[in-house]
Every structure is written in structure tokens, then in C-alpha cells.
Amino acid sequence: MGIFTMFNPLRIFFPKKMVGIDIGTSSIKVVEISRWGEGRTLENYGEIKSDLIYKEPLSDLKMSTNLLASNFVSVAIRGILDEAKIKTKSVIFSIPDFSTFCTSFTIPPMPEKEIKDAIYYNASQYITLPISEVTLDWKIISGVPGNESLPSTVFLVAIPNQVIAEYQQMAQESGLELYALEAEALSITRALIKNNKKTICLMDIGVQSSTVNIIDDGFLKRSYSFNFYSNQLVRAVASALSVSDKEAEEIKNKEGLVSLRQGLAETLYLLVDPLVAKIKSISSEFMQSEKKEVEEIYLTGGTANLPGLKEYFEKTLGKKVHVSNCFSDILYPPILDETLRKMSPSFSVAVGAALSGLEI
Ligand SMILES: Nc1ncnc2c1ncn2[C@@H]1O[C@H](COP(=O)(O)OP(=O)(O)OP(=O)(O)O)[C@@H](O)[C@H]1O
Ligand SMILES: [Mg+2]
Missing domain, CATH: 3.30.420.40 (ATPase, nucleotide binding domain)
Structure with a gap:
């Protein structure tokens, strides 16, 4: 298919x-x-x-x-x-x-x-x-x-x-x-x-647009696209710390949500919260129409590597979150x-x- x-x-x-x-x-x-x-x-x-x-x-x-x-x-x-x-x-x-x-x-x-x-x-x-x-x-x-x-x-x-x-x-x-x-x-x-047959929510966090997909019993059953600009994370870091975009990118990728710099993690949390909300709303739509609860979350796209993101999603969604290796x-x-x-x-x-x- x-x-x-x-x-x-x-x-x-x-x-x-x-x-x-x-x-x-x-x-x-x-x-x-x-x-x-x-x-x-x-x-x-x-x-x-x-x-x-x-x-x-x-x-x-x-x-x-x-x-x-x-x-x-x-x-x-x-x-x-x-x-x-x-x-x-x-x-x-x-x-x-x-x-x-x-x-x-x-x-x-x-x-x-x-x-x-x-x-x-x-x-x-x-x-x-x-x-x-x-x-x-x-x-x-x-x-x-x-x-x-x-x-x-x-x-x-x-x-x-x-x-x-x-x-x-x-x-x-x-x-x-x-x-x-x-x-x-x-x-x-x-x-x-x-071969994972569970009910899964797979999110691809892109630079320009992101998708939320529901896979159930191995089949893609839903796919939604929405705007999420991962560039906004860099801009937020750049303006919070008054550094160049290049430096901001490095700091974001290295420290992410676990940064100890004053206020930085909080700023980033606010920006990634809409992603959590998207997963929640699409999972609950699937639950309503198919009577199946999303059991696991998979994250992909470069931003899935943001330090602390997986743990934050696990905590707020109360589900196992994987950032799995496509080369495995x-x-x-x-x-x-x-x-x-x-x-x-x-x-x-x-x-x-x-x-x-x-x-x-
Ligand atoms: N370690 C890291 N931590 C956080 N973000 C990272 C890390 N490494 C890369 N990124 C981010 O990943 C993004 C690139 O991801 P990706 O390659 O999936 O995007 P893309 O496929 O080009 O975008 P789109 O799918 O929207 O066209 C960049 O915004 C970059 O800042
Ligand atoms: Mg992409």
C-alpha cells in the first residue's frame, strides 16, 4: 500500500x-x-x-x-x-x-x-x-x-x-x-x-509543518497536518539570551527543555505545549470514533531530539514515548x-x- x-x-x-x-x-x-x-x-x-x-x-x-x-x-x-x-x-x-x-x-x-x-x-x-x-x-x-x-x-x-x-x-x-x-x-x-500492532500516535515535528498520525494494528488510519514552526524555538532562545540564531540553535539542541539558564526551559515548554495538545485532541477523536485508546507515542523529525522533550511528553501524556531509530x-x-x-x-x-x- x-x-x-x-x-x-x-x-x-x-x-x-x-x-x-x-x-x-x-x-x-x-x-x-x-x-x-x-x-x-x-x-x-x-x-x-x-x-x-x-x-x-x-x-x-x-x-x-x-x-x-x-x-x-x-x-x-x-x-x-x-x-x-x-x-x-x-x-x-x-x-x-x-x-x-x-x-x-x-x-x-x-x-x-x-x-x-x-x-x-x-x-x-x-x-x-x-x-x-x-x-x-x-x-x-x-x-x-x-x-x-x-x-x-x-x-x-x-x-x-x-x-x-x-x-x-x-x-x-x-x-x-x-x-x-x-x-x-x-x-x-x-x-x-x-511490527508494532498497538494503537499508536506518531508525530513528525517538522520545520515548516508537522503531522500527527494514528496507526492501529499496523495500518495508518489517520493523518493530520498542522503548522508548527520549529524555527520559533530557535528565535525564542535567541531573543531570551540575546545571542545569534546560530548560537541559539546550538544551545537549544544541547540544553533544550532541561536548560538551567534562567527562564529558558519555561519559554520552550510554552512553545511545545501545542504539540502535546494536538496529540491529546487527535487521540481523543480516535477514541470517540473507533473506541480505541492510543497506547504509545512515537516522535520523529529533527526536533524529536530536543533534550527533555521525550520525558516532558511522557509526563504530560502519561504514556510511553519512543524516539526510535529508523536504522535499527x-x-x-x-x-x-x-x-x-x-x-x-x-x-x-x-x-x-x-x-x-x-x-x-
Ligand atoms: N538535537 C536537536 N535538538 C533539537 N532540535 C534539533 C536537534 N537537531 C536538529 N534539530 C532541529 O530539527 C529541525 C530539522 O528537522 P527535520 O530535518 O526533521 O526538518 P525538515 O524535514 O527539513 O522539515 P519539514 O519536514 O518541515 O520540511 C531543525 O529545526 C533543527 O533545529
Ligand atoms: Mg521533514
């Missing part, structure tokens, strides 16, 4: 190596993963910070023109591929939440051959764009398709065709072959949740262990995307 196969309708061969790319606000992340039977190996990885690529602040670019239209991105990707010595051409891009549309709905019992039409009909009611301008992918997440007495629940992902065309062009300009595109929420679910089931040289552990929250999207192309 979640893998858009339309670019490769003849997927008769299964690639042994795959590149996964996440074009994030703060940096572009690239990983190359290979497959041998059930095993996976991290071949190479690379990252380039966006302040090295863009002349204008990225947030302005993203808001006004299209991020991908800028050929800075494909130049940067080519640079990473060269530097990391990645020769594999097959690529899966993860598409950010603000370019995709995810929803779930129930369809009444019906013969299997009618399901597609029913999904298109329902989709047209949820999606603001004309249905002819989007590509749909879906998965039946409860009920048995074709069972004529039970309703089914459908999880639907829609991507505007325009977005698909832009990624296709960018792959080409980067010298890559687009194998598939995948919604970000599905990539992080694959990378982090693995992947083979890599032991010497990289500490580096990869630190990078993991930023790389989970790219890792999940690459893994999706290696599933058998």
Missing part, C-alpha cells in the same frame, strides 16, 4: 537497491538501501542543508513559488549523489503532507468490482481539486473487500497530478529514474512502527552507530521511502 506504481506499470522485476529522498525544509536527505533476501543494508546516505542551496529563505520560496520548480534542488541532489557515491538510479521520493491529501471513510458492503467506483465517488466529496486532476491510491484498512454484508473502511491518499509531474521532472533533472512516490506519513510509519533493522558499519542514532529522527522519511521500494 501507499506505493504509487503508475510510473512503473510493468513492475515485474524487483530492484535490489533503492534511493529514498526527502526534500525537507531544513535539508534534503538521501539514503541508498539494498536488499538481500529479508535483510536490508544501508549502502550510503547524504544530506545537504537548505541554507546552502537557497539564496532566499526557504519558507518564502515554499509559500510563494513552487519549491520543486527551483532547479537548485536537482543540482543539490546530484551533489549529494556524487558525494555519497550513490550509483543506483531508482528513486522513491516522499511527498510532504502539504502536497498530499489523506483521509479515511467507510463504504457500505458491495461486490469487489464496484469498490473502485465507490472510492472515486467518495473521494470526489473529500478532495477540493477535481478528481481528474489527482491520482488516487488506497487501502482497505478494515473489513474484507468484496464481503457483501460488512462495510469496509478505506484509507485514501490523493496526490495532485501537477505535483507528480514536478517530481517526475525533478528526478529526470537529477539523473534518476522515478520508481514511485509515497506520502510522507506512510514512509515514517514503515520506517518506525514496523538495517545493517550498517558499527562505527556509524552513534551518528545514525542522532540522525535518525531527520532521516526516517527518506529511510521509509527507500524501504517501500524494496518490499517483496
